[in-house]
Amino acid sequence: MSVVTRFAPSPTGPLHIGGARTALFNFLYARGRGGKFLLRIEDTDRERSKLEFEREILDSLAWLGMDWDGEPLKQSLRGEAYAAAAEKLLSTGKAYRDYTPPEEVEALRQKAQEQKLPFRFREEMARKDPPKAGAPFAIRLRFPTEGVVGFDDLILGRIESQAKELDDLVIVRSGGEPVFHLCNVVDDVFQGTTHVIRGSDHQTNTLKHVVLYEALGASAPKFAHIPLIAGPDGKKLSKRDAARSALEYKEQGYLPEALVNFLARLGWSHGDQEIFSMAELIKHFDLGTVGKSMAAFNPDKLLWLNQTYIKNADGKRLAELMREHLRHEPKIAVPADEHLIKVAGIQKERARTIRELSESSWYFFMRPEQYEEKGKKFLTPEALASLGKYAKTLKGVSDFHAKPIEAATQAFLTESNLPLKDLAQPLRVALTGGTVSPGIFEVLEVLGKDEALARIEQAGKILG
RNA sequence: GACCCCGUCGUCUAGGCUGGUCUAGGACACCGGGUUUUCAUCCCGGUAACACGGGUUCAAAUCCCGUCGGGGUCGCCA
Numbered sequence: 001m002s003v004v005t006r007f008a009p010s011p012t013g014p015l016h017i018g019g020a021r022t023a024l025f026n027f028l029y030a031r032g033r034g035g036k037f038l039l040r041i042e043d044t045d046r047e048r049s050k051l052e053f054e055r056e057i058l059d060s061l062a063w064l065g066m067d068w069d070g071e072p073l074k075q076s077l078r079g080e081a082y083a084a085a086a087e088k089l090l091s092t093g094k095a096y097r098d099y100t101p102p103e104e105v106e107a108l109r110q111k112a113q114e115q116k117l118p119f120r121f122r123e124e125m126a127r128k129d130p131p132k133a134g135a136p137f138a139i140r141l142r143f144p145t146e147g148v149v150g151f152d153d154l155i156l157g158r159i160e161s162q163a164k165e166l167d168d169l170v171i172v173r174s175g176g177e178p179v180f181h182l183c184n185v186v187d188d189v190f191q192g193t194t195h196v197i198r199g200s201d202h203q204t205n206t207l208k209h210v211v212l213y214e215a216l217g218a219s220a221p222k223f224a225h226i227p228l229i230a231g232p233d234g235k236k237l238s239k240r241d242a243a244r245s246a247l248e249y250k251e252q253g254y255l256p257e258a259l260v261n262f263l264a265r266l267g268w269s270h271g272d273q274e275i276f277s278m279a280e281l282i283k284h285f286d287l288g289t290v291g292k293s294m295a296a297f298n299p300d301k302l303l304w305l306n307q308t309y310i311k312n313a314d315g316k317r318l319a320e321l322m323r324e325h326l327r328h329e330p331k332i333a334v335p336a337d338e339h340l341i342k343v344a345g346i347q348k349e350r351a352r353t354i355r356e357l358s359e360s361s362w363y364f365f366m367r368p369e370q371y372e373e374k375g376k377k378f379l380t381p382e383a384l385a386s387l388g389k390y391a392k393t394l395k396g397v398s399d400f401h402a403k404p405i406e407a408a409t410q411a412f413l414t415e416s417n418l419p420l421k422d423l424a425q426p427l428r429v430a431l432t433g434g435t436v437s438p439g440i441f442e443v444l445e446v447l448g449k450d451e452a453l454a455r456i457e458q459a460g461k462i463l464g
Numbered sequence: 465g466a467c468c469c470c471g472u473c474g475u476c477u478a479g480g481c482u483g484g485u486c487u488a489g490g491a492c493a494c495c496g497g498g499u500u501u502u503c504a505u506c507c508c509g510g511u512a513a514c515a516c517g518g519g520u521u522c523a524a525a526u527c528c529c530g531u532c533g534g535g536g537u538c539g540c541c542a
Contacts, residue, residue, distance in 0.1 A: 106540095234474095271478070272477085351504090
């Protein structure tokens with residue numbers, strides 16, 4: 001039997017970090033086994049479901065490199081299937097009509113809680129006859145009262161509970177609307193899902209779902225509950241710990257493969273390997289090697305991974321990403337591709353995000369108008385004098401590339417009996433306005449002869 | 465509170481099923497050193513963990529029980 005997994009978000013918000021990981025595990029598991037990875041939009045909550053969220057979720061998955069098979073199944077269009085399933089359950093006696101008003105159930109529950117007694121709604125408590133013709137009723141699935149219900153979780157192992165711990169599940173509300181549990185199970189049967197991989201917050205739901213599968217006469221898929229993600233402090237993950245939306249990471253300058261790599265390693269590992277391409281993840285990922293305990297979200301590691309990917313990324317791609325970022329900086333006239341690619345090439349090993357890469361490269365796009373305080377210290381009268389002489393050397397370099405510039409500089413240094421340090425740092429300040437930059441010869445090459453000379457001259461005028 | 469799940473460095477984890485090879489390995493972060501024109505990269509080194517208590521055994525991170533801690537769920541939400 002070939003593997004079918006699915007990711008079933010409800011479009012009531014953007015794709016958050018936990019959802020992205022759940023999607024990823026489903027994706028990797030299916031792709032690694034030549035199976036199908038399906039999507040299902042659980043939009044039965046008409047109030048909270050928004051089309052824009054649905055689109056954002058799909059965009060996020062696409063950005064992260066998870067392609068899905070076929071068209072997403074939308075639950076809002078599947079009303080008939082749910083009604084038919086409920087009808088079947090009723091006619092086979094697996095479910096019953098309950099005329100108990102919701103408020104009444106709630107009151108009973110309240111009372112039980114006050115008395116610290118467990119509350120389970122079972123058939124004998126239900127009002128099974130209509131108080132009047134046409135009265136609203138909910139449909140409840142009859143649960144076993146003794147024995148155990150359970151399933152073999154692919155990650156957690158055997159999970160079971162006493163049947164008496166569960167109550168008769170409402171599968172259709174008194175308004176006639178099916179609830180999540182029914183839709184979820186009916187659709188997994190319909191889509192042929194073989195493996196349900198979801199967060200462990202669904203663990204108790206799954207106990208209910210196995211009863212529902214059986215009642216429907218369907219065989220249950222295999223289940224795998226992945227541990228939830230904790231915040232950096234080990235406590236519950238809150239909005240301030242991680243971005244609410246996967247796309248927010250894109251805006252912050254993260255590369256999708258870094259986020260994917262990070263998410264995969266959160267709760268899963270393959271020996272000592274840290275860096276995985278999507279292809280490697282697909283090849284090695286398995287549910288048996290997913291950990292059972294919660295994993296804390298560690299922003300530092302994400303940053304490190306992102307830096308690693310940026311460092312190894314191709315300059316052309318980085319240039320494109322920088323261009324996108326720089327679009328939000330109206331003051332900066334973004335240079336031509338060729339120039340931007342060079343900048344990316346020499347800057348990429350000192351940036352952890354595309355944002356950092358863009359921001360720390362500003363002096364390649366505009367001439368510094370002032371100098372950092374700690375940079376000014378280097379521009380002593382002697383240093384400025386040396387720079388003035390050095391400018392003549394630079395002017396004479398016909399092939400203005402790092403290597404020839406370096407050679408000419410060495411000659412100049414020998415002649416003037418100066419250590420490189422005494423020239424490089426003042427030069428860096430004059431060129432970039434600060435004390436931090438890539439190698440000075442690369443900077444000279446990228447700026448170009450004319451601009452470099454102009455900046456040296458400007459420094460002499462301002463500080464001389 | 466009840467039910468279910470989990471518990472190795474600060475963090476992500478290897479090892480646990482098939483006890484000895486674990487004086488517990490790797491990675492991030494942190495600290496120190498080296499390379500270097502600055503920063504970064506890179507290289508080398510260091511600090512740091514089997515939650516606790518019992519048991520089983522010649523031997524336990526590994527198996528069992530308990531305690532404590534963390535999480536999830538207890539909706540006519542999804």
